[in-house]
Amino acid sequence: MDDAFLSVRDLHVRFRTEDGTVHAVDGLSFDVPRGRTLGIVGESGSGKSATGLAVLGLHDPRTTTVTGSVRLGGQEITGAPEPVLEKLRGNTVAMVFQDSLTALSPYHTVGHQIAEPFRKHTGASRREARQRAVDMLGKVGIPHPALRVDDYPHQFSGGMRQRAMIAMALVCDPQLLIADEPTTALDVTVQAQILDLLKDLQQQTGTAIVLITHDLGVVARTADDVLVMYAGRAAERGTVRDVLRTPRHPYTWGLLGSMPRLWTPVDQPLTPVPGAPPSLLTPPPGCPFHPRCAHTERVGGDRCRTERPELPPGRGAACHLGEERTR
Amino acid sequence: MLRFLARRLLGALVITVLISAITFFLFFALPAEPALMSCGKNCTPDAVALINKNLGLDQPVPVQYWHYMAGIVAGRDFTVGHCPAPCFGYSFSNQQPVWGTIVDRFPTTLSIALGGAAVFLVVGTGLGLLAAAFRGTWIDKLFSSLSLVGNALQIYFVGVVALAVLVSGLHWMDNPAYHPITEDPVKWFTGMLIPWLVLSIIFIANYSRMTRSLMIEQLAEDHVRTARAKGMGRRTVFFRYAFRGALAPVVTLFGIDLGSLFGGAIITEFTFSLHGLGRLAVSSVSETDLPTLMGVMLVGCTAIVVANIVVDATYALIDPRVRLA
Numbered sequence: 173m174d175d176a177f178l179s180v181r182d183l184h185v186r187f188r189t190e191d192g193t194v195h196a197v198d199g200l201s202f203d204v205p206r207g208r209t210l211g212i213v214g215e216s217g218s219g220k221s222a223t224g225l226a227v228l229g230l231h232d233p234r235t236t237t238v239t240g241s242v243r244l245g246g247q248e249i250t251g252a253p254e255p256v257l258e259k260l261r262g263n264t265v266a267m268v269f270q271d272s273l274t275a276l277s278p279y280h281t282v283g284h285q286i287a288e289p290f291r292k293h294t295g296a297s298r299r300e301a302r303q304r305a306v307d308m309l310g311k312v313g314i315p316h317p318a319l320r321v322d323d324y325p326h327q328f329s330g331g332m333r334q335r336a337m338i339a340m341a342l343v344c345d346p347q348l349l350i351a352d353e354p355t356t357a358l359d360v361t362v363q364a365q366i367l368d369l370l371k372d373l374q375q376q377t378g379t380a381i382v383l384i385t386h387d388l389g390v391v392a393r394t395a396d397d398v399l400v401m402y403a404g405r406a407a408e409r410g411t412v413r414d415v416l417r418t419p420r421h422p423y424t425w426g427l428l429g430s431m432p433r434l435w436t437p438v439d440q441p442l443t444p445v446p447g448a449p450p451s452l453l454t455p456p457p458g459c460p461f462h463p464r465c466a467h468t469e470r471v472g473g474d475r476c477r478t479e480r481p482e483l484p485p486g487r488g489a490a491c492h493l494g495e496e497r498t499r
Numbered sequence: 500m501l502r503f504l505a506r507r508l509l510g511a512l513v514i515t516v517l518i519s520a521i522t523f524f525l526f527f528a529l530p531a532e533p534a535l536m537s538c539g540k541n542c543t544p545d546a547v548a549l550i551n552k553n554l555g556l557d558q559p560v561p562v563q564y565w566h567y568m569a570g571i572v573a574g575r576d577f578t579v580g581h582c583p584a585p586c587f588g589y590s591f592s593n594q595q596p597v598w599g600t601i602v603d604r605f606p607t608t609l610s611i612a613l614g615g616a617a618v619f620l621v622v623g624t625g626l627g628l629l630a631a632a633f634r635g636t637w638i639d640k641l642f643s644s645l646s647l648v649g650n651a652l653q654i655y656f657v658g659v660v661a662l663a664v665l666v667s668g669l670h671w672m673d674n675p676a677y678h679p680i681t682e683d684p685v686k687w688f689t690g691m692l693i694p695w696l697v698l699s700i701i702f703i704a705n706y707s708r709m710t711r712s713l714m715i716e717q718l719a720e721d722h723v724r725t726a727r728a729k730g731m732g733r734r735t736v737f738f739r740y741a742f743r744g745a746l747a748p749v750v751t752l753f754g755i756d757l758g759s760l761f762g763g764a765i766i767t768e769f770t771f772s773l774h775g776l777g778r779l780a781v782s783s784v785s786e787t788d789l790p791t792l793m794g795v796m797l798v799g800c801t802a803i804v805v806a807n808i809v810v811d812a813t814y815a816l817i818d819p820r821v822r823l824a
C-alpha cells in the first residue's frame with residue numbers, strides 16, 4: 173500500500189498520570205488509502221481515540237508523549253510544530269467527535285462554527301463562508317439550511333447536530349476524515365442515516381475515512397478494512413470481508429460472538445469476551461490478551477505469557493496460534 | 500429580550516414597593532414620635548401637634564403610606580408648600596427635601612461602586628487569564644501566592660496604606676474627592692482612582708482565582724478540542740471558545756457579589772470621608788431622620804434590583820441557552 177494517504181508506523185501514545193505512565197497506544201501501524209474506510213474497533217479503553225487524536229497532533233504535549241510516525245500524504249505529523257498542524261487540521265484532515273452536544277460550542281451558531289474553519293483555511297469572505305455553511309448543511313441533509321444556519325447547537329436534535337458536525341468537518345473537503353464513534357450517541361435509525369451519509373459523501377469526494385467504533389455492526393455496514401485493537405495494540409487486520417468471515421484472533425472471535433444479531437432472542441444475554449482488559453499502567457508480558465484467552469493451552473510452552481506476538485503486514489492476526497486457527 | 504426586561508422591571512417594582520411598605524410600617528411601629536424628633540429641644544405640645552398636622556402624621560399609618568408613595572410618583576402638597584415628584588418628604592434634621600440630598604449624594608456612591616467593579620472585573624479576569632495561559636509557570640505561582648495575600652486584605656487597612664503611600668508619601672495621586680463627571684471628567688477620574696483601587700483590591704484575588712480555574716476547566720472541554728481540531732489558532736481557541744465559556748460563571752459571581760460591592764463602596768466612602776449614600780444613611784440613623792433613611796433605603800434597593808436585572812440580561816447575552824421569557 174504505497175499510495176496510502178494516511179500511514180501510521182509504530183505509533184506510541186503515553187499519558188503521564190499521577191499513578192504512572194498509561195501506555196494507551198503501543199506500537200500501532202496501519203495505512204488508509206484514499207477513498208477507503210478503515211474501521212478501528214475495540215473495547216472501551218483500547219486506545220482508539222488516543223490513536224485518532226494522535227493523527228491530528230491534538231495530544232497535550234505537557235502530559236502526553238507521542239512517538240513513531242504519522243504521515244499524511246507524505247507529511248510527518250508527529251513532532252511537527254503547532255502552526256504547521258493548524259494549517260492541516262480542519263483542512264487536510266478533519267475529525268468528527270462522538271458527543272455532538274459537548275463537542276460543539278454552545279456559544280456560537282452552527283453556521284459560525286462551520287464557516288469559521290472555511291474562512292481560516294480558504295481566506296473566504298464572511299458572506300462566502302456563510303453561503304458555504306448553508307450549502308454544507310444542505311449537503312448533510314438538514315432541511316431548510318438557510319433558516320437553520322443561525323441556530324445554536326442546542327436548537328438542533330442529536331441527529332441534526334451530528335450532521336452539522338460532519339458538515340463542519342467536511343467544509344474544506346479534507347482528504348482524511350477521522351470519525352470517533354460518530355453514531356454511538358444516536359438511536360439505531362439515525363445511526364444508519366449518518367453512516368449512509370458518510371458513505372455518500374465519501375463517494376463524491378474520495379475522502380479517506382478512519383471510523384472508530386466499538387460496534388462491529390457499524391464496521392460491517394460502512395468500512396472496507398478493519399483494525400481490531402486490544403490494549404493499545406493491533407490484534408487483527410484485514411478487509412471487512414476477511415475479518416468478519418474468517419476471524420483469526422481469539423479476541424475477534426469474542427467480539428463477533430458478542431455482536432447483537434437480528435435473530436438473537438431479546439432476552440438472551442450477549443456473550444461478551446469474559447474478563448476485563450488489562451491495566452495499561454502495568455501491561456502484562458507476552459500477548460496482552462493471554463489472561464482472557466481460552467486458547468493459550470493450544471500454543472506450545474509458555475509463549476503466550478512471555479513472547480509478544482507480532483502482527484504481520486497486510487492481512488493477519490497478532491497471535492501465536494498457528495495455521496490451525498479455528499474457533 | 501424586551502419581554503424579559505418588561506417582566507423583570509415589573510417584578511423589581513413589586514419588590515421595591517414591598518420593601519418600602521415593610522420599612523415604612525416598621526418605622527412607624529417604633530415607639531419614638533417622629534414629630535418630637537423634628538421639633539427640636541424647646542418643644543411645646545402645640546408645636547408637636549402642628550408638626551404632626553403639617554407632615555400628615557396625625558393620619559392612620561396606611562393612609563400616610565399611601566400619601567408617601569403617591570408623593571414619590573406625583574409629588575405632594577404639604578401645608579408648608581408643594582414638594583415636586585419624586586417627593587420623599589422633608590428631612591427632619593435640616594428640613595430640606597430628601598430627594599435633593601439623595602441626588603446630591605448618590606453619584607458618589609455609584610461612581611465608587613461602578614468604577615471599582617470595572618477595575619476588579621478587568622484586572623481580576625485579566626490576571627486569571629494570564630495565570631491560565633501560563634499555567635504551572637512562575638507567573639501562575641506568583642499570582643496564586645499574591646491572591647492569598649489579596650484575600651486577607653480589608654478595605655480600611657488598604658485605604659489607609661494607599662493614602663499614606665500614594666498620596667502623602669510619593670505624591671503620585673490626589674487626595675480622594677468627588678467631582679461630578681459632568682463638570683470635570685478628568686478630576687472625577689483622578690479623584691476616584693484611589694477609592695477604586697482600594698475597593699477593587701479585595702475582589703481582584705477572588706476573580707482572578709475563579710477565572711483561572713474556570714479557564715482551565717474550559718480548555719479541557721470537548722468543544723474547545725473541536726475548535727482545535729478545526730485548525731483554529733491558540734489565541735482564537737483561548738478567547739473565542741474557552742473564555743466565552745468562562746465568562747458566564749464570572750457574570751453569575753458578579754451578580755452574587757453586587758451586595759458586597761455596594762457594601763464595599765460604603766466602607767470605601769467612610770475610609771476616604773467621601774459624602775455618599777452610606778454616610779447619609781448612617782447620619783440619618785443617628786439623627787433619627789426617618790424620611791431621609793426611608794429615601795436612602797428605597798433608592799439603594801432600587802439600585803441593587805436594577806443592577807441585578809442588568810446582570811441577568813448580560814448573562815443571557817453571553818449564553819444563548821438561557822431562555823428569556
Ligand SMILES: Nc1ncnc2c1ncn2[C@@H]1O[C@H](COP(=O)(O)OP(=O)(O)OP(=O)(O)O)[C@@H](O)[C@H]1O
Pocket residue numbers: 187188189194196214215216217218219220221222223386452
Ligand atoms: N488525557 C488522558 N490522560 C490519562 N489517561 C488517558 C487520557 N486519555 C485517555 N487515557 C487512557 O488511555 C486509554 C485509552 O483511551 P482511549 O480514549 O483512547 O480509549 P478508547 O478506545 O477511545 O475508548 P472508548 O471506547 O471508551 O472511547 C484509557 O485507558 C484511558 O483511560
Ligand SMILES: [Mg+2]
Pocket residue numbers: 220221222352
Ligand atoms: Mg474513545
